[in-house]
Amino acid sequence: MDSSPRGRMLAAYEGRHADRVPVAPEFWYYIPAQILDIPMYELELEVPHWQALQQTFRHYGCEGWGIVAPDVPQMRAATTRVTQLDPGQFEQRTELRIAGNTLVWRRRLDSIEPSWIVERPVKDFDRDWPSYEVLAFAPLETLDWTPVQMALDAVGDDYLLEVFAGFPFIDFLGESREGGLERVILDLVDREPEMLALQARYIEYLSTKIEAAFLNTTARSIFIASGWSSLSLLSPRVWRKWEKPVLAAAVAAAHACGGLIHHHFHGRCHGVLPELADLGLDCICPFERPPGGDVTDLSEVRATLGDRTAFNGNVHTVNTLLTGSPDDVRREVEEVLAAFEGSPRLIVGTGDQVAAGTPDENIFAMIEAVRRAAI
Numbered sequence: 001m002d003s004s005p006r007g008r009m010l011a012a013y014e015g016r017h018a019d020r021v022p023v024a025p026e027f028w029y030y031i032p033a034q035i036l037d038i039p040m041y042e043l044e045l046e047v048p049h050w051q052a053l054q055q056t057f058r059h060y061g062c063e064g065w066g067i068v069a070p071d072v073p074q075m076r077a078a079t080t081r082v083t084q085l086d087p088g089q090f091e092q093r094t095e096l097r098i099a100g101n102t103l104v105w106r107r108r109l110d111s112i113e114p115s116w117i118v119e120r121p122v123k124d125f126d127r128d129w130p131s132y133e134v135l136a137f138a139p140l141e142t143l144d145w146t147p148v149q150m151a152l153d154a155v156g157d158d159y160l161l162e163v164f165a166g167f168p169f170i171d172f173l174g175e176s177r178e179g180g181l182e183r184v185i186l187d188l189v190d191r192e193p194e195m196l197a198l199q200a201r202y203i204e205y206l207s208t209k210i211e212a213a214f215l216n217t218t219a220r221s222i223f224i225a226s227g228w229s230s231l232s233l234l235s236p237r238v239w240r241k242w243e244k245p246v247l248a249a250a251v252a253a254a255h256a257c258g259g260l261i262h263h264h265f266h267g268r269c270h271g272v273l274p275e276l277a278d279l280g281l282d283c284i285c286p287f288e289r290p291p292g293g294d295v296t297d298l299s300e301v302r303a304t305l306g307d308r309t310a311f312n313g314n315v316h317t318v319n320t321l322l323t324g325s326p327d328d329v330r331r332e333v334e335e336v337l338a339a340f341e342g343s344p345r346l347i348v349g350t351g352d353q354v355a356a357g358t359p360d361e362n363i364f365a366m367i368e369a370v371r372r373a374a375i
Contacts, residue, residue: 002016002018002019003018003019004157005022005057005062005063005064005157005158005159005160006063006155006156006157006158006159006160006161007157008020008021008022008063009022009024009063009064009065009159009160009347010160010220010221010260011344012283012310012312012344012345012346012347013221013260013262013282013283013310013345014260014282015307015310015344015345016344017344018344020370020371021337021346021347021348021370021373022063022346022347022348022370023062023063023347023348023349023366023367023370023371024062024063024064024065024159024312024347024348024349025060025062025064025315025321025349025350025354025363025366025367026064026285026286026317026349026350026352026353026354027053027056027057027060027064027353027354028053028114028353028354029043029044029114029353030114030353030354030355030356030357030358031056031353031354031356031358031363032047032049032052032053032055032056033052033356034356035052035055035056035059036052036055039088039111039112040109040110040111040112040113040114040115041088041090041109041110041111041115044109044114044115045082045092045109048151049066049067049068050066050067050068050151050154050155050161051151051154053066053159054066054154054155054158054159057158057159058158060363060364060367061367062367063159063160063347064159064160065159065160065161065162065223065262066155066159066160066161066162067161067162067163067164067223067225068147068148068151068152068161068162068163068164069148069163069164070143070144070145070147070148070163070213070216071143071144071146071147072135072138072142072143072144073138073142073143073144074096074098074134074135074138074142075096075135077096077097077098078094078095078096079094079095079096080092080093080094080095081093082109085108088110088111088112089108089109089110089111090108090109090110091106091107091108091109091118092106092107092108092109092115093105093106094106096121096135098131098134098135099130099131099134100131101127101128101130101131103121103122103128103131103132104119104121105117105119105120105121106118106119107119112356119178120175120176120177120178120179120180121176121178122176122177122178123178125177125187125191132176136172136176136202137201137205140208140209140212143209143212145212145213145216145217148163148213148216148217148219149216149217149218152217152218152219153218160220160221161219162219162221162222162223162262163213163217163219163221163222163223164222164223164225165206165209165210165213165222165223165224165250166206166209166224166225166250167224167225167226167227167229168224168226168229168242168243168246168247169199169202169242169243169245169246170184170185170188170228170229170234170238170242170243171225171226171227171228171229172202172246173187173195173198174227174228180228181228181233184228185238188238188242195242199242199245199246202246203245203246203249206246206249206250206253207249207250207252207253208253210222210250210253210254210257210259210261211253211256211257213259214254214257214258214259215257219259220259220260221254221259221260221261221262221282221283222250222254222259222260222261222262223261223262223263223264224247224250224261224262224263224264225264226263226264226265226266227266229243229265229266230265230266230267230268230269231267231268231269231270231271231272231294232266232267232268232292232293233267236271236272239271239272240272240275244272244275244279247263247276247279247281248279251279251280251281254282255280260282260283261281261282261283262281262282262283262284262285262312263276263281263283263284263285264285264286265284265285265286266286266288266292266293266352267288267292267293267294268293268294269287269288269293269294269295270294270295273301273304273305274304276309277304277305277306277308277309278308280308280309281309282309282310283309283310283312283347284305284309284310284311284312285311285312285313285347285349286312286313286314286349286350286351286352287301287311287312287313287314287351288313288314288316288351288352289314289316289319289351292351292352293314293351295313295314298314298335298336298338298339298340299339301339302339302340302343305345307343307344307345308345309345310345310346310347311340311343311345311346311347312347312349313336313347313348313349313350313351314336314349314350314351315329315332315333315336315348315349315350315351315366316332316350316351317350317351317352317353317354317355317358318355320332320362321350321354321355321358321362321363321366322355322357322358322359322362324362325362326361326362326365327365329362329365329366329369330365330366330369333348333366333369333370333373334369334373336348337370337373348366348370350366
């Protein structure tokens with residue numbers, strides 16, 4: 001029976017009982033920066049994310065997950081300059097000359113907050129996309145998987161480190177598109193035939209990239225992220241047309257390799273929850289409570305999911321962990337445990353990342369409440 005943090009997470013993904021229920025608060029940026037006692041910009045620029053998470057999970061003695069990605073060799077030709085704007089705030093500017101065009105990215109780095117994008121490379125789609133496409137569809141044989149395997153070896157059983165494979169389609173476009181989600185939605189309408197062809201190409205590329213991840217590393221699971229792929233921002237109809245086919249293909253590719261797949265689905269989810277469950281994803285998170293999400297009846301979620309996918313969530317990071325009491329935390333943990341009693345496909349997690357300034361006593365209350373219930 002699995003008794004390591006990584007093993008407990010994998011057991012939940014696979015529908016097997018471990019020695020106890022895994023508890024995996026989403027520590028992403030804020031808490032690792034606090035544990036390492038460094039400014040946020042230093043965390044992002046100088047510390048491998050997987051390494052910061054490893055120290056954080058060890059500190060709290062809990063389960064967890066994180067991601068790591070292969071290097072894209074074409075980016076090695078880019079020039080990057082970091083300029084200080086104000087005390088504690090910097091701008092990182094990256095330029096890349098590729099396919100006869102110059103692409104420019106800019107992001108702001110801060111001492112307290114995670115970085116945010118202020119300029120994306122694809123301003124004029126007809127001019128810039130052909131150049132960006134060289135990166136987006138980099139030949140798989142050129143990807144460098146060495147840093148991925150190095151991270152997997154270093155993490156070992158400390159937590160479940162997954163390979164970041166990509167996004168649903170709208171996030172894939174929006175990652176590079178100046179104007180973000182609003183501009184992408186217009187592109188989908190104004191350029192529908194072109195976007196459908198691009199979606200088909202992306203599905204094929206993502207599927208083969210997932211195969212490459214399992215072929216070139218010892219990873220057990222891949223990760224599909226999301227930022228805008230949420231019913232908080234998209235209608236169910238838009239999600240079904242542009243996102244669902246990508247997820248279905250990713251699941252098929254991972255399972256064909258004997259691997260597992262985890263999808264991060266922010267915000268509101270009820271409008272497509274049965275379809276998400278039907279896709280065969282091995283884990284879905286974070287099942288947010290209001291106001292960020294729409295999960296108010298955990299028994300309904302349990303009935304919808306059955307034992308088809310692992311549930312990872314849904315302790316509220318603000319109302320409960322940040323501003324509540326340890327008793328409030330224990331109460332929400334007990335609600336999750338009661339709703340999924342007897343299910344092997346349960347990970348008690350948080351509704352998005354744990355906020356800066358969250359009291360340690362609340363984090364430990366969450367972890368200990370799960371541990372006591374599992375004894």
